[in-house]
Amino acid sequence: MINKERLVENFCDLVMVDSVSKQERLMADIIKEELTRMGYSPKEDKAGEAIGGNAGNVIVKIPGTINAEPLLFVAHMDTVEPGHGKVPVIDGDIIKSDGNTVLGGDDLAGVACILEAIRVIREQNIPHGDVYAVFTIAEEIGLLGAKELDVSKIPAKFAYVLDDSGPVGSAAIRAPYYNQFSITIKGKSAHAGLCPEKGTNAIYAAAKAIASLPFMGRIDEDTTCNIGVINGGRSRNIVPDEVTMEGEIRSIYEDKINKYTKHITDTIEKVATGEGCTVKFDINRNHDGYNIPEDHPVLLLMKEATDRLGIKLSLHSTGGLSDTTVINNKGIPAVDISIGMTNVHCTQEQIAISDLVKVSSLLIEIIRINGEKGAVV
Ligand SMILES: [Zn+2]
Numbered sequence: 001m002i003n004k005e006r007l008v009e010n011f012c013d014l015v016m017v018d019s020v021s022k023q024e025r026l027m028a029d030i031i032k033e034e035l036t037r038m039g040y041s042p043k044e045d046k047a048g049e050a051i052g053g054n055a056g057n058v059i060v061k062i063p064g065t066i067n068a069e070p071l072l073f074v075a076h077m078d079t080v081e082p083g084h085g086k087v088p089v090i091d092g093d094i095i096k097s098d099g100n101t102v103l104g105g106d107d108l109a110g111v112a113c114i115l116e117a118i119r120v121i122r123e124q125n126i127p128h129g130d131v132y133a134v135f136t137i138a139e140e141i142g143l144l145g146a147k148e149l150d151v152s153k154i155p156a157k158f159a160y161v162l163d164d165s166g167p168v169g170s171a172a173i174r175a176p177y178y179n180q181f182s183i184t185i186k187g188k189s190a191h192a193g194l195c196p197e198k199g200t201n202a203i204y205a206a207a208k209a210i211a212s213l214p215f216m217g218r219i220d221e222d223t224t225c226n227i228g229v230i231n232g233g234r235s236r237n238i239v240p241d242e243v244t245m246e247g248e249i250r251s252i253y254e255d256k257i258n259k260y261t262k263h264i265t266d267t268i269e270k271v272a273t274g275e276g277c278t279v280k281f282d283i284n285r286n287h288d289g290y291n292i293p294e295d296h297p298v299l300l301l302m303k304e305a306t307d308r309l310g311i312k313l314s315l316h317s318t319g320g321l322s323d324t325t326v327i328n329n330k331g332i333p334a335v336d337i338s339i340g341m342t343n344v345h346c347t348q349e350q351i352a353i354s355d356l357v358k359v360s361s362l363l364i365e366i367i368r369i370n371g372e373k374g375a376v377v
Contacts, residue, residue, distance in 0.1 A: 126364065
């Protein structure tokens with residue numbers, strides 16, 4: 001049913017196009033051309049202008065041939081560095097890079113599988129409802145394209161984002177809420193040798209405050225915390241009057257992220273003020289998390305599709321962020337399905353041809369079964 005040669009050729013063609021974040025122009029044009037050739041009318045939004053990139057998100061509607069729930073599929077067009085001059089090397093069932101760059105299967109494999117699924121439902125006249133596909137920009141540098149996406153024109157019931165690693169059939173159904181924080185501890189400077197007693201050492205206060213935290217790293221199976229950057233002090237012989245600490249907390253559950261964020265601020269405030277310092281907190285909620293129940297229609301549909309294909313469905317949490325978080329935050333329930341890519345963001349990145357075929361087949365089954373169900377009144 002899948003045209004394997006065509007799928008592999010299309011994937012390799014995409015890999016050979018440079019599309020690092022904010023430089024997706026050529027990739028966007030190629031995808032739009034291919035969709036136009038198939039008879040559809042892809043649109044490009046203004047996300048590129050908004051973020052300083054050279055292309056926008058590409059959005060296409062595949063009009064339904066029957067009445068069924070509208071679906072959305074998402075993959076990102078950009079790749080990480082080193083991503084210039086990518087050369088796909090086929091070694092049996094494996095496609096990898098020549099070792100000098102990433103392969104860019106993250107996420108061009110997602111793009112290629114969506115395009116192949118669209119070709120097949122069209123060629124084989126598989127009855128389907130409206131299908132939307134969005135190819136986003138700048139996912140790798142903070143989900144910037146997805147954040148600019150106007151979903152009011154995409155009336156999809158739910159969405160599948162193709163951007164997870166792991167075996168095909170697995171999906172991330174929970175991802176964390178995300179708080180980032182910057183904490184500034186202010187003390188008082190003084191000459192370190194002549195009159196240290198006139199100073200208040202902000203580095204000492206910061207160190208004591210951090211050491212007083214009962215947790216760092218993994219707090220529990222749903223929650224992590226990290227202080228990743230510390231800056232402070234001016235010279236060996238000056239009592240330091242200021243330290244900033246930058247960090248993050250992630251949790252699948254909102255009550256937990258709130259609880260641990262409060263714990264951190266309360267502890268640091270108490271210890272640092274006890275050392276005679278003042279503290280300023282700058283805490284931002286960057287993203288809300290998502291937590292899709294296992295009996296949600298987006299997963300029931302995926303389960304039927306994997307069952308039909310004899311693929312094992314496995315559902316998990318992720319501590320990472322992807323466009324899935326943004327799509328959920330914008331109100332369309334979405335899961336992040338695995339496309340089989342391995343060693344992503346490394347020059348050893350690779351993907352199996354058999355997995356590209358499986359993922360395309362999975363999308364087609366999802367679309368087909370959704371069509372068989374018809375519209376839910
Ligand atoms: Zn990705």
